[in-house]
Amino acid sequence: MGLNKKSVDDINVSGKRVLCRCDFNVPLKDGKITDENRLVAALPTIKKLIADGGKVILCSHLGKVKTEEDKKTKTLAPVAVRLSELLGQEVKFAADLEVVGANARAAVEAMNDGDVILLENTRFRAEETKNGEAFSKDLASLADVFVNDAFGTAHRAHCSNVGVAEELKAEGKPAVVGYLMQKEIDFLGNAVENPVHPFVAILGGAKVADKLNVIDNLLEKCDTLIIGGGMAYTFAKAEGYEVGKSLVDDTKLDYCKEMMAKAEKLGKKILLPIDSATAASFPDPIDAEIKVNNFDIDKMPADEMGLDIGTKSAELFANEVKSAKTVVWNGPMGVFENPTLAAGTLAVAKALADTDATTIIGGGDSAAAVNQMGFGPKMSHISTGGGASLEFLEGKELPGVAAANDK
């Protein structure tokens, strides 16, 4: 399945003002970028636009902006500095609290072909997340062409990815997707719509409620669905097991039963943990030293809390991955922020690193875990978007993608 949207390869940007929406929503600590994967992932599109002689105007959001104080700490200025180094070319920062105010307009006016500037955090404008007309029009007024390369926000309809595209299209100007967006959708789309079988999907994370539609949709596409993390205990309880003090959503027990029945009807396998790493309570702080026990799932004491998959489950899940040809993984197997409770997540990451199957990491915590553990280069694709990749796995159309011109 290819993406049926126009891309940067389908347009001529020479001498044109190109507004390129990137996902520069990187973690910052004391003004320093602590993970630059998203910047590196944006480079191919930016380089292409420079090489083709566009005037490249980059924009992105950074974190949540709720107070005036946030406007001091959530400036994109450090991103412009690091991007300049990565590109080997100046990325001029258009400091402007209005994002598209007098300063930004003057900076755009002064651009030559092949120049790059970065606008201020789009969320400095409160209308951004409401897809408001005024800010969409402001952004559109800077551009002859719009490129959306921000997969991480593609599941949201905001001014800087949807509103601006609609404005420009209404003026007969092109709105296309960039290489990163194309790659994300090609990998995730192929895995879900056209997988090489056996296709094993692995889901983890805290709550079942966050993954209801993902489980439902993936069951139809995959051969085996592995469920770990906090959400596995609601399934275990639905199966009749004692789960002690583990995280359980009692309102979702029927849903879990329904999914088990659906799997059986479709001839699909759902693999749940057969044992659990437990402790007397949730670690506080989360990385506190903690004494961990291992119990088979049918022997869990009422006063213990399941905080990671157990050693037998890790082996069971790793074995299932060995025979897979396609693996999609989203969500940690346990409270991986605690070194003693990271073993299950580590075992799954290692199993994916060791297989020749196409391996796709669905962003968020699992992407962070894989990168932290040094397995990044061994994966076929690590998505830059957690929420966006989940909504994609739900089978939903992403508004940020839908807004681009069709081929």
Ligand code: AMP
């Ligand atoms: P999510 O945001 O849904 O991907 O969930 C990630 C979070 O789930 C991480 O912060 C983990 O610490 C947490 N988590 C994983 N397993 C468990 C568990 N067994 N009990 C409670 N929280 C868990």
